[in-house]
Amino acid sequence: xxxxxxLSGTALAVAAAxxxxxxxSASASATPAFAAPAPAPVGGLEIQPATVMPGSAVTxxxxxxxxxGTATGDASAVGAGTFTLAPGARPEDVTGRFEVPPSAQxxxxxxxxxxxxxxxxxxxxxxVAGDLVVTITSTAAAAEQPRPHxxxxxxxxxxxxxxxxxxxxxxxxxALAVAAAxGTWLLHRRARGDRI
Amino acid sequence: xRKRTGNAVIATVTAVALCSGAWLLTSGTASxxxxxxxxxxxxxxxxxxxxxxxxxxxxxPSPPDRVRIPAIGVDAPLMxxxxxxxxxxxxxxxGRKNLAGWYEAGTTPGERGTAIVAGHVDNKEGPAxxxxxxxxxxxxxxxxxxxDGSVAVFTVHANEVYDAKDFxxxxxxxAAPRPELRVITCGGKYSERTGYQGNVVVFxxxxxxx
Numbered sequence: 001x002x003x004x005x006x007l008s009g010t011a012l013a014v015a016a017a018x019x020x021x022x023x024x025s026a027s028a029s030a031t032p033a034f035a036a037p038a039p040a041p042v043g044g045l046e047i048q049p050a051t052v053m054p055g056s057a058v059t060x061x062x063x064x065x066x067x068x069g070t071a072t073g074d075a076s077a078v079g080a081g082t083f084t085l086a087p088g089a090r091p092e093d094v095t096g097r098f099e100v101p102p103s104a105q106x107x108x109x110x111x112x113x114x115x116x117x118x119x120x121x122x123x124x125x126x127x128v129a130g131d132l133v134v135t136i137t138s139t140a141a142a143a144e145q146p147r148p149h150x151x152x153x154x155x156x157x158x159x160x161x162x163x164x165x166x167x168x169x170x171x172x173x174x175a176l177a178v179a180a181a182x183g184t185w186l187l188h189r190r191a192r193g194d195r196i
Numbered sequence: 197x198r199k200r201t202g203n204a205v206i207a208t209v210t211a212v213a214l215c216s217g218a219w220l221l222t223s224g225t226a227s228x229x230x231x232x233x234x235x236x237x238x239x240x241x242x243x244x245x246x247x248x249x250x251x252x253x254x255x256x257p258s259p260p261d262r263v264r265i266p267a268i269g270v271d272a273p274l275m276x277x278x279x280x281x282x283x284x285x286x287x288x289x290x291g292r293k294n295l296a297g298w299y300e301a302g303t304t305p306g307e308r309g310t311a312i313v314a315g316h317v318d319n320k321e322g323p324a325x326x327x328x329x330x331x332x333x334x335x336x337x338x339x340x341x342x343x344d345g346s347v348a349v350f351t352v353h354a355n356e357v358y359d360a361k362d363f364x365x366x367x368x369x370x371a372a373p374r375p376e377l378r379v380i381t382c383g384g385k386y387s388e389r390t391g392y393q394g395n396v397v398v399f400x401x402x403x404x405x406x
């Protein structure tokens with residue numbers, strides 16, 4: 001929703017506040033995103049995890065491309081080339097993934113995404129960016145930095161296994177129908193005086 | 197003579213159809229709750245009582261691609277999972293029943309620390325990837341295929357079920373001094389209104405690398 005307000009470009013104050021808020025939200029784990037080169041990205045590119053070791057996969061999200069949009073990501077700064085962002089779980093969200101090469105050097109890299117697709121003229125070719133920090137395995141600091149861990153229970157079931165099994169029930173009905181037909185036929189035979 | 201044989205065949209078919217039909221209907225319409233771990237599969241109550249097995253030396257980080265649990269017939273690809281807005285672990289799309297996920301901002305399986313894998317117990321259509329997880333016993337193995345080509349083999353040391361209202365975050369997700377793995381799915385009591393009321397959590401530690 002913030003993006004929609006920003007796009008309308010009615011109030012400078014709103015735009016300024018948004019530009020400040022965007023990098024802050026893009027850096028959930030204390031990445032110095034404020035160091036991103038100007039102009040500050042509008043909407044922002046959320047990078048998860050924001051701090052990685054060489055060889056690991058990174059997921060990026062942005063809501064800047066509008067509903068139904070797609071985007072092309074550029075992670076060539078860190079040597080990972082370009083990648084595609086496709087609509088994710090929420091309609092306004094596009095998401096993509098790339099892998100930091102095992103040979104990547106520690107440092108802060110800018111990851112860029114350019115909107116394309118049917119997001120509308122307002123967002124076409126719009127560019128958003130976020131910072132990715134690469135650290136190396138052996139640094140004690142990286143190991144000591146507590147990674148956020150999940151909280152609470154996980155929603156991994158709806159109870160669909162608890163109800164009746166439709167296939168088995170249908171097979172049972174079919175088998176009983178066969179039994180009924182066979183039984184009827186045998187009774188007819190008997191009534192006609194045939195020996196069974 | 198031929199007629200008699202024909203009658204005997206039909207009588208047999210009828211009897212078999214009657215029995216199998218009855219069995220199919222009874223078991224097909226019955227409720228099949230997923231298995232739940234027994235108290236015998238719980239972790240020892242006094243943690244200091246037995247010194248934990250230090251396990252195998254940790255591996256360098258490498259994302260996992262596949263999970264296999266031979267004892268309960270699991271062989272599924274893994275996708276990366278993040279967190280929900282509430283801070284709980286996200287889950288794979290429910291439509292794909294043979295797909296599990298791992299918490300990709302956390303420890304990779306085989307690395308020192310606690311790696312987390314989660315998958316559905318069921319979806320609307322029926323049982324899913326971790327339906328049998330509650331039946332997994334201590335001592336059984338879980339294999340994780342990693343992108344670097346290695347296979348991290350974990351051995352189960354506990355299988356417990358927790359209520360969502362009293363979920364032991366630190367015990368399940370907290371740091372570990374050795375490479376450990378948690379495999380999580382839904383479990384506990386089931387109510388029509390709220391669904392499953394807890395989670396089955398399998399605790400395992402690295403014991404071999406192939």
